[in-house]
Amino acid sequence: MEILALQDYNIYVGEFNEHLKNLLRENDYSRLIVLVDQNTRRHCWPLLEPVIREREHTLIEIPAGEQHKHLQTCQLIWQHMMEARADRRSLAINLGGGVIGDMGGFCAATFKRGMDFIQMPTTLLSQVDASIGGKLGIDFMQVKNSIGVFRNPQAVFIDPRFLKTLPVRELRSGFAEIIKHSLIADREQWEQLRRITDLDTVDWPALIVPSLRIKQHIVEVDPFERGLRKALNFGHTIGHAVEGYALETDTPLLHGEAIAVGMIAEAHLSYQKAGLSESGLSLITDFIRHIYHPEALLVDTYDELLSLMTNDKKNTGKAINFSLLPDYGSVVVDQTATEAEIVSSLTYFNEAVLPLTNRQ
Amino acid sequence: MEILALQDYNIYVGEFNEHLKNLLRENDYSRLIVLVDQNTRRHCWPLLEPVIREREHTLIEIPAGEQHKHLQTCQLIWQHMMEARADRRSLAINLGGGVIGDMGGFCAATFKRGMDFIQMPTTLLSQVDASIGGKLGIDFMQVKNSIGVFRNPQAVFIDPRFLKTLPVRELRSGFAEIIKHSLIADREQWEQLRRITDLDTVDWPALIVPSLRIKQHIVEVDPFERGLRKALNFGHTIGHAVEGYALETDTPLLHGEAIAVGMIAEAHLSYQKAGLSESGLSLITDFIRHIYHPEALLVDTYDELLSLMTNDKKNTGKAINFSLLPDYGSVVVDQTATEAEIVSSLTYFNEAVLPLTNRQ
Numbered sequence: 097m098e099i100l101a102l103q104d105y106n107i108y109v110g111e112f113n114e115h116l117k118n119l120l121r122e123n124d125y126s127r128l129i130v131l132v133d134q135n136t137r138r139h140c141w142p143l144l145e146p147v148i149r150e151r152e153h154t155l156i157e158i159p160a161g162e163q164h165k166h167l168q169t170c171q172l173i174w175q176h177m178m179e180a181r182a183d184r185r186s187l188a189i190n191l192g193g194g195v196i197g198d199m200g201g202f203c204a205a206t207f208k209r210g211m212d213f214i215q216m217p218t219t220l221l222s223q224v225d226a227s228i229g230g231k232l233g234i235d236f237m238q239v240k241n242s243i244g245v246f247r248n249p250q251a252v253f254i255d256p257r258f259l260k261t262l263p264v265r266e267l268r269s270g271f272a273e274i275i276k277h278s279l280i281a282d283r284e285q286w287e288q289l290r291r292i293t294d295l296d297t298v299d300w301p302a303l304i305v306p307s308l309r310i311k312q313h314i315v316e317v318d319p320f321e322r323g324l325r326k327a328l329n330f331g332h333t334i335g336h337a338v339e340g341y342a343l344e345t346d347t348p349l350l351h352g353e354a355i356a357v358g359m360i361a362e363a364h365l366s367y368q369k370a371g372l373s374e375s376g377l378s379l380i381t382d383f384i385r386h387i388y389h390p391e392a393l394l395v396d397t398y399d400e401l402l403s404l405m406t407n408d409k410k411n412t413g414k415a416i417n418f419s420l421l422p423d424y425g426s427v428v429v430d431q432t433a434t435e436a437e438i439v440s441s442l443t444y445f446n447e448a449v450l451p452l453t454n455r456q
Numbered sequence: 457m458e459i460l461a462l463q464d465y466n467i468y469v470g471e472f473n474e475h476l477k478n479l480l481r482e483n484d485y486s487r488l489i490v491l492v493d494q495n496t497r498r499h500c501w502p503l504l505e506p507v508i509r510e511r512e513h514t515l516i517e518i519p520a521g522e523q524h525k526h527l528q529t530c531q532l533i534w535q536h537m538m539e540a541r542a543d544r545r546s547l548a549i550n551l552g553g554g555v556i557g558d559m560g561g562f563c564a565a566t567f568k569r570g571m572d573f574i575q576m577p578t579t580l581l582s583q584v585d586a587s588i589g590g591k592l593g594i595d596f597m598q599v600k601n602s603i604g605v606f607r608n609p610q611a612v613f614i615d616p617r618f619l620k621t622l623p624v625r626e627l628r629s630g631f632a633e634i635i636k637h638s639l640i641a642d643r644e645q646w647e648q649l650r651r652i653t654d655l656d657t658v659d660w661p662a663l664i665v666p667s668l669r670i671k672q673h674i675v676e677v678d679p680f681e682r683g684l685r686k687a688l689n690f691g692h693t694i695g696h697a698v699e700g701y702a703l704e705t706d707t708p709l710l711h712g713e714a715i716a717v718g719m720i721a722e723a724h725l726s727y728q729k730a731g732l733s734e735s736g737l738s739l740i741t742d743f744i745r746h747i748y749h750p751e752a753l754l755v756d757t758y759d760e761l762l763s764l765m766t767n768d769k770k771n772t773g774k775a776i777n778f779s780l781l782p783d784y785g786s787v788v789v790d791q792t793a794t795e796a797e798i799v800s801s802l803t804y805f806n807e808a809v810l811p812l813t814n815r816q
Contacts, residue, residue: 171527171596178597178767206566209593209604233569237538244569245605321544407538 098305102312104248107227109305112216112253113147119214119251120151125187128153129177131200133160136192139261140218144191154180158196162351163343165195165234167243173203187212187250193219193266194226194351198241201232205247215249218258220270221352224277224304227252228311229328230319238344239407240336246320256301267295268387269352272331274303276359277310279380280327283425290383326429329419331359334441337404341397356388360448362418364441370420370428381448392446401442402435458665462672464608467587469665472576472613473507479574479611480511485547488513489537491560493520496552499621500578504551514540518556522711523703525555525594527603533563547572547610553579553626554586554711558601561592565607575609578618580630580660581712584637584667587612589675589685598704599767600696606680616661627655628747629712632691634663636719637670639740640687643785650743686789689779691719694801697764701757716748720808722778724801730780730788741808752806761802762795 097110108115120128128151132141137157156176158169182188188211190200197215204213217223233244259267278285285306292298311328318325335351335358342349349357363380366372384390393401405416415432422428433441457470468475480488488511492501497517516536518529542548548571550560557575564573577583593604619627638645645666652658671688678685695711695718702709709717723740726732744750753761765776775792782788793801 167527167531174596174603178599178602181767206593206603206605208602209591209606231569233566236534239538242538242568243534243566245566246569407541 098301100305100308100312102228102248103316105251107252107254107308109254109256109301109308111257112255115251116147116214116253120148120187123187123212123250124185125151125212126183126185127151127180127187129180129182129186129188129204130155131173131188131190131192131196131203132157133192133196135160136196136218140191140216140258143255143257144189144216148189154182156180158199160192160195161348162195162235162339163348165199167234167236169199170203170234173200174207177203177207182207182211184208184211187214189214189216191216191218192222193217194222197222197226198232198244199234201247201249202234202244205232205245210247212250215252216258217252217254219262220259220267220300220304221273221350222270223254223259224270224307225273225311227254228308229315229325235340235343238340238404240340242407254304259300264295265350265353267298267300269350271295271298271387272352272355272359274307275384276328276331276355277307279359279421279424280330280419280427281310281314281425282306283423286424290379293386295387323429326417326419327427329417329429330421330427331355331362333405333416333418334358334361334401334438337401338393340404341401347391353388353390356384357390357393357445360384360390361438361441361445362420364444365418365431365433365437366420366422368437368440369431369433371422372420373423376421376424385449390445390449392449393442395446398439398442402438405438458661460665460668460672462588462608463676465611467612467614467668469614469616469661469668471617472615475611476507476574476613480508480547483547483572483610484545485511485572486543486545487511487540488547488549489540489542489564490515490549490551491533491556491563492517492551493556495520496556496578500551500576500618503615503617504549504576508549514542516540518559520552520555521708522555522595522699523708525559527594527596529559530563530594533560534567537563537567542567542571544568544571547574549574549576551576551578552582553577554582557582557586558592558604559594561607561609562594562604565592565605570607572610575612576618577612577614579622580619580627580664581633581710582630583614583619584630584664585633585671587614588668588671589688590679595700595703597767598700598764600700602767614664619660624655625710625713627658627660629710631655631658631747632712632715632719634667635744636688636691636715637667639719639781639784640690640779640787641670641674641785642666643783646784650739653746655747683789686777686779687787689777689789690781690787691715691722693765693776693778694718694721694761694798697761698753700764701761707751713748713750716744717750717753717805720744720750721798721801721805722780724804725778725791725793725797726780726782728797728800729791729793731782732780733783736781736784745809750805750809752809753802755806758799758802762798765798 188204339354548564699714
């Protein structure tokens with residue numbers, strides 16, 4: 097068991113049973129509300145149920161998937177909380193991936209103006225990405241996380257047992273945030289990561305803890321995303337737009353899959369505008385391409401992608417904001433790019449991912 | 457101009473023009489979003505418009521009234537914010553009564569995880585009640601303010617010019633909170649108030665400022681309603697239920713009108729359970745009855761009223777919580793009452809408000 101002590105709460109990496117019991121013993125919660133989806137109910141709830149069996153609890157199940165991370169699902173959650181007579185002294189337990197954590201946290205933070213909640217992230221992505229920073233929210237008008245609040249949980253429990261139930265596509269998605277953390281802040285970890293060729297043989301806890309420490313440092317310096325925290329947005333301006341667009345198609349992408357696309361395109365923007373070397377750009381592109389095998393973007397979607405980027409909440413006024421890499425392990429924030437530069441990066445991405453046989 | 461300096465922000469009581477100009481000059485907001493309803497657009501916007509005319513601004517108009525304080529209206533507001541390309545560095549200005557302040561504040565606090573907002577309360581009720589405490593929210597499943605957050609505005613501007621446009625019924629509604637503040641914390645102000653017979657001749661700013669100071673003191677001691685702040689709930693457990701119920705009928709009540717009912721009934725609970733004297737109970741009853749002329753409650757609504765009280769967010773677990781008066785100017789919190797005691801208070805209220813000619 098490894099414990100990361102953040103300013104307001106702890107992250108427990110390991111089997112959660114004893115530490116969760118302690119937390120419940122130390123707090124006199126009127127009732128527990130456990131949020132699950134059909135997957136975590138089947139695969140993860142059996143690990144949690146024995147620990148809270150003797151306390152008054154209500155299970156709320158919502159449909160799995162980013163396409164349900166919206167206000168209608170919140171209404172369902174709030175309604176069940178109301179019917180379960182949850183109150184301000186209840187505790188919400190969010191057992192699931194990023195959607196459950198972001199939306200369940202938002203519902204808890206706003207139900208009767210806020211009850212305590214704990215996060216039990218069950219995907220690699222949410223373990224690495226959503227455990228720190230207090231960002232909660234839902235998608236609105238196709239814009240990701242555009243309604244939400246900042247609020248910290250009482251605790252986060254990262255249990256490696258949950259990862260064993262994940263398909264490899266989910267692991268790959270979470271791996272994108274680990275790559276991002278290393279690229280923006282830890283050259284040594286990047287050198288180590290870029291030698292990984294097979295995700296099946298990775299020791300995940302050994303990668304999660306250093307990755308969390310990078311995010312912890314950044315978020316503690318800048319909790320409300322006024323400065324340094326924007327570093328975490330590398331790959332995310334274009335990545336979010338790609339993800340939002342794909343959500344409306346028959347082939348939605350997982351978050352990390354979209355961020356992988358964003359990191360290649362924004363590495364090219366970094367090369368155009370922030371001094372990243374050509375060899376650096378190639379190395380990043382080749383590594384991500386090898387792990388993710390991303391599909392090319394259709395040229396006639398560029399306009400909609402640009403429009404989604406314009407509405408990204410990281411922007412101030414009309415400019416589109418980026419965080420770019422001058423080199424591995426370092427980052428510059430508050431960079432803006434013209435539409436032409438962005439289109440040029442999307443074109444670079446498309447050429448890079450075309451199968452060799454299709455190239456001129 | 458009187459300025460109350462709170463921990464995080466100032467309340468300006470007087471004409472707002474110069475102080476608002478200063479605030480806008482000191483902050484580089486990307487755009488202003490002004491929320492109005494059809495009434496404040498007509499009566500209050502003409503006072504604000506000249507001050508912000510030269511800044512980029514968007515007016516969002518929503519229908520007036522508590523019956524629109526719900527998630528559907530929030531969606532409308534968020535949608536307009538999105539279309540106006542509002543971002544985290546924008547400023548929302550909530551120009552209206554409690555509904556505009558609570559709901560506009562909630563929308564601002566959650567749009568892109570939070571933008572700054574200022575409150576310009578235009579009713580007596582919202583000037584006295586909603587200016588302090590950071591409580592934001594909307595009604596959900598007939599339960600008042602059951603979805604919301606705590607967040608403070610950048611400033612509050614209380615301009616007496618707005619009161620001149622109000623019907624007397626609105627003034628009377630706001631007066632209920634002034635009565636409540638005096639009853640729970642200021643015996644001298646109560647002795648002064650109870651001599652008021654005609655609301656037309658009242659010097660409102662002279663009553664508002666001391667009333668705000670009472671609330672300021674209470675909220676600063678207990679910002680998240682864990683203890684003393686519950687004192688402010690006197691009259692509100694029953695009052696909220698009455699208000700929630702009336703909202704669904706053809707004769708909805710204004711908030712203060714419902715709280716007036718709640719204060720009579722909870723004064724009787726105070727007499728039953730907290731040591732309020734019989735003469736004290738009579739004096740409070742007679743004064744409120746004289747000002748408000750409340751209608752009797754229908755006996756067959758008692759069950760629904762009790763059910764609404766059970767769902768009030770002030771409760772912990774299953775008990776129904778009250779704040780009661782042992783005497784004028786003092787209060788005890790965390791009191792519970794049985795259903796029989798509550799019904800007895802509702803019966804007392806009904807007998808007290810029956811016209812003399814109808815009594816046995």
